[in-house]
Amino acid sequence: EDQVTQSPEALRLQEGESSSLNCSYTVSGLRGLFWYRQDPGKGPEFLFTLYSAGEEKEKERLKATLTKKESFLHITAPKPEDSATYLCAVQKNTGNQFYFGTGTSLTVIP
Amino acid sequence: NAGVTQTPKFQVLKTGQSMTLQCAQDMNHNSMYWYRQDPGMGLRLIYYSASEGTTDKGEVPNGYNVSRLNKREFSLRLESAAPSQTSVYFCASRATPGSYDGNTIYFGEGSWLTVV
Numbered sequence A: 001e002d003q004v005t006q007s008p009e010a011l012r013l014q015e016g017e018s019s020s021l022n023c024s025y026t027v028s029g030l031r032g033l034f035w036y037r038q039d040p041g042k043g044p045e046f047l048f049t050l051y052s053a054g055e056e057k058e059k060e061r062l063k064a065t066l067t068k069k070e071s072f073l074h075i076t077a078p079k080p081e082d083s084a085t086y087l088c089a090v091q092k093n094t095g096n097q098f099y100f101g102t103g104t105s106l107t108v109i110p
Numbered sequence B: 001n002a003g004v005t006q007t008p009k010f011q012v013l014k015t016g017q018s019m020t021l022q023c024a025q026d027m028n029h030n031s032m033y034w035y036r037q038d039p040g041m042g043l044r045l046i047y048y049s050a051s052e053g054t055t056d057k058g059e060v061p062n063g064y065n066v067s068r069l070n071k072r073e074f075s076l077r078l079e080s081a082a083p084s085q086t087s088v089y090f091c092a093s094r095a096t097p098g099s100y101d102g103n104t105i106y107f108g109e110g111s112w113l114t115v116v
Helices: none
Strands: A003-007 A010-014 A019-026 A030-038 A045-050 A056-059 A062-066 A070-075 A084-092 A098-100 A104-109 B004-007 B010-013 B019-025 B031-038 B042-049 B064-068 B074-078 B087-094 B105-107 B111-115
Touching (some): A019 A030, A019 A084, A030 A070, A070 A084, A098 B042, B004 B087, B019 B031, B031 B074, B042 B064
Parallel strands (some): B010 B111
Antiparallel strands (some): A030 A045, A030 A084, A056 A062, A062 A070, A084 A104, B004 B019, B019 B074, B031 B087, B087 B111
């Protein structure tokens, strides 16, 4: 069964305390893996797309990496404004559907 | 630069009433999607349209209908609303493969629907 699992469900960090969020997937034939940020009351906002194992993408304090079975979103020296829910999604080689995880709620405390 | 626009933002319905959620995108994307988001369940696909004139069921289509009115617009209709359809609904569109942003899905701001 195609599945996307994110961990932890919730994460509280002190400002400046680096950490990583995990997205593991079990789909046959991955076309792409996507990371989104979602603020309360808003739609998901696109962050990164990763297409192959070993690929890395960076944006400000965020870096996304991909292996054959999981992806990590590394947050370096987070700030309170990084507080949000981070969603992971995968797209299979076949079809137009995307499968989303349930997200990690990140809180960064000043 | 509007992107994906949904209306209404909030709606309260009585059980059995019908309503249509409207969605429009101005990015010239071929594919459009309707998702619902519930606590602990993540985003679940209701229906999608790969191109103008085509629609397909997603993971949770029961109780919903869709219309791809033209390339820009994709509406979601609840014919007889039920309390189980209380949720946040997101419309999305997907960039065309081969374009500069590849397969990226872009979301609207959401529509909060409560069925009482």
